[in-house]
Amino acid sequence: TKEALTDIAARAENGRLTPQSASGEIVSVKYNAALMEISVVPTLAARERRLVNFGVDIGSDSTPLSKPARFSAFANFSLTYENVLEDKNVTSNEGRQPLSGTIDVGGRFGGDRGIAFVSRFLFTEGARHSLSRQESQLVWDDVPRLLRVTAGDLRIRGTSFQNTPAMGGIGVERYFGLEPSRMFRPVNNTSFDLERSSTVEVKINGITVRNMLLKPGRYNLRDIPYAQGSNNLELVIRDDAGREQTITSRNFFDFDLLEAGMSDFSFAAGKLSSIGSGVIHYDGNEVFSGFYRRGFSNYLTAGGDFQGDKDGATFGIGGLIAAPVGIVRLQASASKRAGIGKGYALDAGYEISGRMDRGDWIWTA
Numbered sequence: 501t502k503e504a505l506t507d508i509a510a511r512a513e514n515g516r517l518t519p520q521s522a523s524g525e526i527v528s529v530k531y532n533a534a535l536m537e538i539s540v541v542p543t544l545a546a547r548e549r550r551l552v553n554f555g556v557d558i559g560s561d562s563t564p565l566s567k568p569a570r571f572s573a574f575a576n577f578s579l580t581y582e583n584v585l586e587d588k589n590v591t592s593n594e595g596r597q598p599l600s601g602t603i604d605v606g607g608r609f610g611g612d613r614g615i616a617f618v619s620r621f622l623f624t625e626g627a628r629h630s631l632s633r634q635e636s637q638l639v640w641d642d643v644p645r646l647l648r649v650t651a652g653d654l655r656i657r658g659t660s661f662q663n664t665p666a667m668g669g670i671g672v673e674r675y676f677g678l679e680p681s682r683m684f685r686p687v688n689n690t691s692f693d694l695e696r697s698s699t700v701e702v703k704i705n706g707i708t709v710r711n712m713l714l715k716p717g718r719y720n721l722r723d724i725p726y727a728q729g730s731n732n733l734e735l736v737i738r739d740d741a742g743r744e745q746t747i748t749s750r751n752f753f754d755f756d757l758l759e760a761g762m763s764d765f766s767f768a769a770g771k772l773s774s775i776g777s778g779v780i781h782y783d784g785n786e787v788f789s790g791f792y793r794r795g796f797s798n799y800l801t802a803g804g805d806f807q808g809d810k811d812g813a814t815f816g817i818g819g820l821i822a823a824p825v826g827i828v829r830l831q832a833s834a835s836k837r838a839g840i841g842k843g844y845a846l847d848a849g850y851e852i853s854g855r856m857d858r859g860d861w862i863w864t865a
Contacts (some may be wrong), residue, residue, distance in 0.1 A: 503769050544695060573607030602621065604618070620636075646678050648678070650797050658807075662807050669769050671706065679755070682723060700712045709724075758793060802817070818830060830847070
């Protein structure tokens with residue numbers, strides 16, 4: 501820790517440290533003449549906590565990431581061939597059927613801070629438009645802030661009572677896929693200290709999910725793969741002397757909850773689109789759609805949404821509470837549409853979970 505380093509540095513005399521002057525209550529420094537080495541053994545209190553991640557250990561260099569090149573490109577092709585030898589259905593045609601397939605092309609300019617492009621096409625032999633474009637997009641990612649900006653044919657996300665129409669335009673969203681090894685749900689970190697090298701067996705609801713061999717130190721266990729509902733976590737620690745201890749904790753998990761301080765959002769604007777006769781038409785109304793959700797605590801996630809065009813709009817709010825007696829979900833929405841009028845909608849849900857344990861049902865929240 502910084503405090504331990506400061507304490508050791510203060511023991512230096514004229515810029516020099518000997519094993520005798522460096523040793524103290526925080527750290528023990530000894531010289532082994534037989535091995536010709538210096539042994540430095542800090543106490544547990546002097547050690548920084550290490551993060552053990554169930555996804556990718558962010559403190560490890562064993563899984564280096566490859567940065568994108570200044571320019572890259574790809575093309576994927578698929579083709580389907582079908583031949584009907586015999587068909588008793590008189591409405592079908594025997595013999596070779598029209599060929600069909602897909603073409604995906606894309607690439608990136610400017611490396612990891614550049615812009616990616618992708619287009620998808622369908623091929624149908626004999627159609628009016630044998631090669632029809634399904635979508636085209638330009639994508640820019642801000643990895644540190646988990647932001648994705650997309651221009652072109654959008655696949656927008658929705659929440660609550662929102663629709664998810666196809667449109668051509670521009671959108672910005674929180675994209676958790678930019679850091680796939682992290683869990684952004686409210687999973688409490690589990691801390692433990694090891695005075696000796698130990699094997700740590702991680703059990704969730706009685707099932708072993710991982711065994712780890714760890715050196716002495718202080719650890720935080722993060723991104724544990726919990727199941728929906730209540731989870732009983734057990735850490736069975738066995739040191740190299742054969743001693744065993746168990747740490748038990750109960751955590752509640754829901755896939756729609758966000759960890760405290762984390763936000764999820766999606767905003768998009770453009771024109772409604774449709775595919776007719778193999779061609780994309782951008783002849784719909786101008787539309788705006790968006791939502792924002794935030795984890796106010798590990799037990800409360802709430803937010804609001806808006807969607808509208810020149811003919812009307814819809815507003816909504818919603819929240820999710822992980823209470824000691826179960827999950828409570830509330831959603832409300834109000835809308836106004838030209839030629840139709842006003843409308844309101846309310847949705848309330850409650851969920852508890854149970855599991856079989858040694859022949860008996862245990863209801864938990």
